[in-house]
Amino acid sequence: MLEFLWTVASFVIALGILVAVHEWGHFWVARRCGVKVEKFSIGFGKALWKRTDKLGTEYVVAAIPLGGYVKMLDERVDEVAVEDLPYAFNRQHVLKRIAIVAAGPIVNFLFAIFALFIMYLIGLETVKPVVADIKPESVFSQSNISKNAIITQVGDRKVADWEDVNYELISHIGKDVMNIKWTEANHVIERSTVVNIEAWKFDPDKGSPIASLGLVPFRPAVSKIIGYVQPDSAADAIGLRPNDKILRLDGTTMENWEQIVGYVSSRANQFVKVDVLRGGETVRLEGSIGQKEVEGIVKGYMGFTPTFEAWPAGMLFT
Numbered sequence: 368m369l370e371f372l373w374t375v376a377s378f379v380i381a382l383g384i385l386v387a388v389h390e391w392g393h394f395w396v397a398r399r400c401g402v403k404v405e406k407f408s409i410g411f412g413k414a415l416w417k418r419t420d421k422l423g424t425e426y427v428v429a430a431i432p433l434g435g436y437v438k439m440l441d442e443r444v445d446e447v448a449v450e451d452l453p454y455a456f457n458r459q460h461v462l463k464r465i466a467i468v469a470a471g472p473i474v475n476f477l478f479a480i481f482a483l484f485i486m487y488l489i490g491l492e493t494v495k496p497v498v499a500d501i502k503p504e505s506v507f508s509q510s511n512i513s514k515n516a517i518i519t520q521v522g523d524r525k526v527a528d529w530e531d532v533n534y535e536l537i538s539h540i541g542k543d544v545m546n547i548k549w550t551e552a553n554h555v556i557e558r559s560t561v562v563n564i565e566a567w568k569f570d571p572d573k574g575s576p577i578a579s580l581g582l583v584p585f586r587p588a589v590s591k592i593i594g595y596v597q598p599d600s601a602a603d604a605i606g607l608r609p610n611d612k613i614l615r616l617d618g619t620t621m622e623n624w625e626q627i628v629g630y631v632s633s634r635a636n637q638f639v640k641v642d643v644l645r646g647g648e649t650v651r652l653e654g655s656i657g658q659k660e661v662e663g664i665v666k667g668y669m670g671f672t673p674t675f676e677a678w679p680a681g682m683l684f685t
Contacts (some may be wrong), residue, residue, distance in 0.1 A: 505581020
């Protein structure tokens, strides 16, 4: 629920910025062309905030954040006083009217360039393309790429992260062979191999090019520490909290997260005793496992998600 609310809030903020920039373009050019602007509104409906400047323009932030508008003096819309006629939009030269109308989308275009410029200055955190494993009997199982290898080149192009790898793999669809270069963990010696991909069958509805070729990207291990507890879930009713480390279920020691999932999913609606490490102390919690239906099969369900171990040093980069 919190993730949904954050998504909605982000959408509203982003839309508000785009609308404000767009309408400011109309507003700024209209003022410079001698047109009187009566209202500059971000949103529609009831005003949440407003003020009027010394030139008579009312600035408004309204309740419905799905657009905005700049209201200019115009004889075609309202009656205009004689002394204000020179400032009416419809009385301006056609080139001025074209400039005012075009200003909004032009400013949006320039703002996009500025926003991308700032984004690329800041940079994006990404992950090196380290191979954790190669699935048996896959297309890449015939290669001599080793575990923990760092892919450096696909075809003729250098790659820096898994997104680069993904795009370059897609560019080889329909080809017979693919040249791959990689380094070992010491980053010293670059090795290469040619992979026969004639038998490669890629269905975008069933998975990524990376997975369809048998590559398994490195990911940090899942820990036994709870990261999130869904409100009103079985885990919430039992009393589990974020940062609890699951030690035992019904007295059985849980070695890893996969064992926890397997234990819970096979015991829908059953009573369970949960031993967790909380604040340095072992706490016993009791309650019933919930259930959910997956492809017509009822499975046990608790309603919590794990945390992950930290990325190894040097794996993440900007």
